[in-house]
């Protein structure tokens with residue numbers, strides 16, 4: 001039996017953005033570990049289809065169409081989770097969106113949506129679940145999905161870089177706060193690199209037709225085809241690392257290991273940032 005199955009069997013997980021991509025991978029893998037699930041997503045039809053499939057296969061699943069950018073809706077999600085299962089052991093803040101374009105040119109509503117979902121959605125998840133998990137007083141886990149984009153800022157996707165950097169700060173603050181409260185809750189940050197999902201297509205639909213952004217989006221999608229892993233394999237690696245008690249969770253550590261030393265040196269040297277293609 002895997003370490004994750006030993007740790008998480010019979011426990012309850014809440015997963016946001018659960019009906020597609022990385023979140024769907026988490027949901028399917030959590031079921032294979034013997035977990036009970038609370039699934040949330042704005043895409044109601046897709047969410048209920050997945051929940052129906054998992055339930056038919058014998059899993060215990062509570063699915064609720066939820067816009068995580070809405071604090072009241074996220075609070076209702078927590079009420080439902082506790083009413084159905086009496087407790088939550090693992091909260092996975094995962095729902096996120098991308099917005100592409102020149103930072104000054106991305107429409108105000110796209111900027112706003114990225115901030116409200118990628119940061120606001122995680123804060124809403126913490127506001128709704130952490131007080132209940134603290135009161136529960138049992139061993140718990142909070143996993144917040146950032147990105148390697150939270151370590152390496154990128155042109156043409158500033159809202160994404162800003163929010164994924166913000167997730168690192170939010171998660172580290174939370175980790176220290178759990179320590180200060182002496183809470184038995186492990187906090188972790190997940191740094192996916194390239195995982196097969198719809199995020200690049202959705203980013204395209206949501207943001208204009210700027211040729212530079214189109215080309216960059218295409219490059220990211222091509223990269224996903226070559227170095228990307230499936231959401232299922234990503235989930236398997238993430239749950240193992242969660243079960244091992246890690247704070248930094250990297251299913252694909254190569255890009256972090258390669259990129260972080262030169263980036264750290266650049267800052268220590270007070271050198272001007274350069275893109276990889278500008279390096280001699």
Ligand SMILES: NC(=O)c1ccc[n+]([C@@H]2O[C@H](COP(=O)([O-])OP(=O)(O)OC[C@H]3O[C@@H](n4cnc5c(N)ncnc54)[C@H](O)[C@@H]3O)[C@@H](O)[C@H]2O)c1
Nearest residue numbers: 017020021022042067068095096147192194195197198199
């Ligand atoms: N796919 C990658 O390569 C990659 C890399 C780094 C980080 N990530 C991060 O992983 C997370 C999941 O991304 P993904 O690639 O699976 O994307 P995806 O677009 O395939 O799935 C995201 C899911 O979140 C849902 N969602 C969007 N807005 C929501 C809202 N307001 N409330 C509730 N649900 C909402 C969508 O309906 C969708 O089901 C994101 O936080 C993303 O930034 C992904």
